Amino acid sequence: MIQDGEIQVRDQLKEYQYRGDALEDLCFLDFFLETYEGSIRDEDNRPTTASRPRSCRVPYKPGAGKAKTCRVIRGKGHETLPQFMGQWFPRNDDPASREFYCASMLLLFHPWDSLSSLKSPSETFDSSFKRFYESVSPRLRRFMENIQFYHDSSDSAKKRADYTSLILGEGEETNDADDSNLGAVSEDGGRVLEAEDVTDEDIERCRLNSESPRERLFGECAMATAFDVGIFSESPHADIAYELPARRATLDEVKTVEEWTTTLKAAARTGNMPASFEEAVDESFSIPIPPPISCLIGPSVSPVLPAPIDYESLINRQRLEILNADQMRAYMIVERQLIVRLRNENPKQLLMLVLGQGGTGKSLLIDAISQTFAELGISNKLAKTASSGVAASLIGGDTLHSWAGIPVNPSDSRSHWTERGNKLSQGKRIRNIKGKLLWLHDELSMTTKDHLCLASQAIGKVLTREPGSDATLPFGGMDVVLFGDFHQFPPVKNRTGALYCNRPETDKARAIIGREIYMQFTKVVILKEQNRIRDPVWNRILTRLRSGDCEGANLGEVRNLVLSNEACTVPDFDSKEWADAILVTSRHSVRSQWNIAALKKHCRTTGNRLYVSQACDTIGKTGSPTTKAQKLIIVGMNEKKTGKLSERVQLAIGMKAMVLVNIATEAEVVNGTRGVVSDIVLDPREHVLNIDDDGTVNLRYPPAYILFKPDTPITMEFPALPKGLIPIAPSEATFRIASPDGKSHQIRRRQLALTPAYAFTDYKSQGQTIERVIVDLAKPPYGELTPFHAYVALSRSRGRETIRLLRSFEEKLFTAHPSEDLRLEDMRLCSLDRHTN
Numbered sequence: 001m002i003q004d005g006e007i008q009v010r011d012q013l014k015e016y017q018y019r020g021d022a023l024e025d026l027c028f029l030d031f032f033l034e035t036y037e038g039s040i041r042d043e044d045n046r047p048t049t050a051s052r053p054r055s056c057r058v059p060y061k062p063g064a065g066k067a068k069t070c071r072v073i074r075g076k077g078h079e080t081l082p083q084f085m086g087q088w089f090p091r092n093d094d095p096a097s098r099e100f101y102c103a104s105m106l107l108l109f110h111p112w113d114s115l116s117s118l119k120s121p122s123e124t125f126d127s128s129f130k131r132f133y134e135s136v137s138p139r140l141r142r143f144m145e146n147i148q149f150y151h152d153s154s155d156s157a158k159k160r161a162d163y164t165s166l167i168l169g170e171g172e173e174t175n176d177a178d179d180s181n182l183g184a185v186s187e188d189g190g191r192v193l194e195a196e197d198v199t200d201e202d203i204e205r206c207r208l209n210s211e212s213p214r215e216r217l218f219g220e221c222a223m224a225t226a227f228d229v230g231i232f233s234e235s236p237h238a239d240i241a242y243e244l245p246a247r248r249a250t251l252d253e254v255k256t257v258e259e260w261t262t263t264l265k266a267a268a269r270t271g272n273m274p275a276s277f278e279e280a281v282d283e284s285f286s287i288p289i290p291p292p293i294s295c296l297i298g299p300s301v302s303p304v305l306p307a308p309i310d311y312e313s314l315i316n317r318q319r320l321e322i323l324n325a326d327q328m329r330a331y332m333i334v335e336r337q338l339i340v341r342l343r344n345e346n347p348k349q350l351l352m353l354v355l356g357q358g359g360t361g362k363s364l365l366i367d368a369i370s371q372t373f374a375e376l377g378i379s380n381k382l383a384k385t386a387s388s389g390v391a392a393s394l395i396g397g398d399t400l401h402s403w404a405g406i407p408v409n410p411s412d413s414r415s416h417w418t419e420r421g422n423k424l425s426q427g428k429r430i431r432n433i434k435g436k437l438l439w440l441h442d443e444l445s446m447t448t449k450d451h452l453c454l455a456s457q458a459i460g461k462v463l464t465r466e467p468g469s470d471a472t473l474p475f476g477g478m479d480v481v482l483f484g485d486f487h488q489f490p491p492v493k494n495r496t497g498a499l500y501c502n503r504p505e506t507d508k509a510r511a512i513i514g515r516e517i518y519m520q521f522t523k524v525v526i527l528k529e530q531n532r533i534r535d536p537v538w539n540r541i542l543t544r545l546r547s548g549d550c551e552g553a554n555l556g557e558v559r560n561l562v563l564s565n566e567a568c569t570v571p572d573f574d575s576k577e578w579a580d581a582i583l584v585t586s587r588h589s590v591r592s593q594w595n596i597a598a599l600k601k602h603c604r605t606t607g608n609r610l611y612v613s614q615a616c617d618t619i620g621k622t623g624s625p626t627t628k629a630q631k632l633i634i635v636g637m638n639e640k641k642t643g644k645l646s647e648r649v650q651l652a653i654g655m656k657a658m659v660l661v662n663i664a665t666e667a668e669v670v671n672g673t674r675g676v677v678s679d680i681v682l683d684p685r686e687h688v689l690n691i692d693d694d695g696t697v698n699l700r701y702p703p704a705y706i707l708f709k710p711d712t713p714i715t716m717e718f719p720a721l722p723k724g725l726i727p728i729a730p731s732e733a734t735f736r737i738a739s740p741d742g743k744s745h746q747i748r749r750r751q752l753a754l755t756p757a758y759a760f761t762d763y764k765s766q767g768q769t770i771e772r773v774i775v776d777l778a779k780p781p782y783g784e785l786t787p788f789h790a791y792v793a794l795s796r797s798r799g800r801e802t803i804r805l806l807r808s809f810e811e812k813l814f815t816a817h818p819s820e821d822l823r824l825e826d827m828r829l830c831s832l833d834r835h836t837n
């Protein structure tokens, strides 16, 4: 410090030792927390003010060498954060440093004048500390516990870092031959993770800690609000008469389900969906293409032309009456184009955008176009995709990546990306694209410039082999209609990748080409009539939210829907309408905790049992069970690294569920399909059931199969099963883990690819109409919440009667425009819309 113009070395030990008598009872830590050094002279002469009483000052004792300064006692609310320089304090559980630890604690927390007063000459620091500790205040005791907590936390973090460092990066060779090596000694002689180091408690702790504490807390706070407002309640289990546990499958049944699964997988691969199981097992099965139309597509070399077909008369005009003016405008552009194509009249390629707010009927229009293809008998000539699995399942399509066989990060370093990849994916791409007349793609807002370029390359590549294609045109000349709403989610983790972002200086070649292709979509129809939202006030709020123009009155209306606000009309969450309400949240932590609570509520009210399906993990080709050390590594892994199959899946009969993989076909039961679990049949090995006091059945193996009833009825039927039900057996995935000895191990996991569907993340909610929705827009612990999140979540239901917000929100979600690029693009698109007919 500088005193009287000179640099003085501060001696905090001396300052403490020479503290005035009034501060005698302060320990070393409190001395610095509760007092600071001030000047005697200046402060004493200063007049007091009514709002700020003069601080209490205590002079140092003589000998401190501080005649001009004193200690000033800090006022209320004036807090200090001490910073301890150098190494952290010793730990309390290491005998080797015990005396040092006790001396340090006494020095810090026991008031002293000289070091010799901390203990008598005959005793140890340990015994003096023990005496002191018995009478110390709870506050100081907590400080000591926190000092030790630092050591406990760093031990756990180190242990976890050791374990997680074992998780293997991609692309390494597997070594299934030697899977018992986890306890080996590494080449440099260091000891590696021993299986017996790990206990069941370690595994459970790791499972609980797989989420960050802040994320978990965020979820717990959401749940606390949900319990407070009566969405959930903790009722005792004792009075509930649960159903008898599910039956076990017979071996014959297991065999049958295996056959079904194999057949469904094969059907999904070919894209040819049989109408019945019998048809599927018939090897000669294939979708019949109606001869009159298919023979007209492609070059017509036959000298004898069949009589022209009146295509218009084959289309049911009555069903189109539902379409409003803009929907009809867009529909007719597509129909006219299709008929000209079918007549082989070489029309100009159609590249059209159909845009519109959530609920303006884009999906309905896609459905109307699909039905026209069906009525003309050419459903196999229509391709439908979306950016996400859920949106794809809503329109009966596939994800763009899966349909066009686009790898995650395609590179053209050695050869063009379309020429690489295994035969299976190349073959699938050809089957999907070949012969298509029209490609409809939904959820445009999440499609990047890169995606559009890649899709154009994939389609162009396949069509080069087709007569009538034009390699100089994007998509090889195929007609394309893109659907969406740019005010919904932009591309994940790549906002500037959105089609409306023009970044020629920074974009790479592929994005620049994608943007060029996008600019060729000059036919634009904007759907304006709102069909989902029936509440004009809510519609106005959402329209303003899209451009960040909400005002005080709008915000007031939204606040009135926050369940914890007094002005909010809290619905009866046990009523028929609200019992099925779905939560939309930005965070997985809230989603997963909500799903568990909702499933328990379902079980309590219906008497259906809760089952916990534990994934069956085995090691590579040997099939031996995983060791505890391996289990510890695996429970800490993100689901993205375990083939998207969860370690545990909660299940109950009657549960609302969502399928997480493409199970039955590319068009019927796919990733994102929602429905209800109508039966659970256990694995035949499940002899002795492990049932908790609350009736929960902890399964040792995933069930042999469940019966699933999709919300959208399926056409396929299975022998001996009621119509509309589909059996779902556990899916399989393989992934790798590594041990520190450099050996890697392939883990094979069997688990049901299913999740309870009482809560969705906002990304998964995009495109869905949800009759009753509870939206969570609270500021998350990490990352940001944008107006896109708010708009997507709040536009899922019909109005103020059917929407509630769980917690309060930040106003800027409603008052900031989501993107300047989008504001400019909106103007350009409006102008194109006016000129499209």
Ligand SMILES: Nc1ncnc2c1ncn2[C@@H]1O[C@H](COP(=O)(O)OP(=O)(O)OP(=O)(O)O)[C@@H](O)[C@H]1O
Binding pocket: 322, 323, 324, 327, 356, 357, 358, 359, 360, 361, 362, 363, 364, 365, 485, 531, 532, 766, 767, 768, 769
């Ligand atoms: N012309 C119409 N007449 C009556 N109802 C309609 C019409 N168009 C759409 N709907 C209904 O409005 C609701 C929303 O339609 P749809 O899901 O097609 O909207 P969307 O534009 O695809 O929404 P999102 O952007 O959220 O996916 C649906 O229940 C649909 O049946």
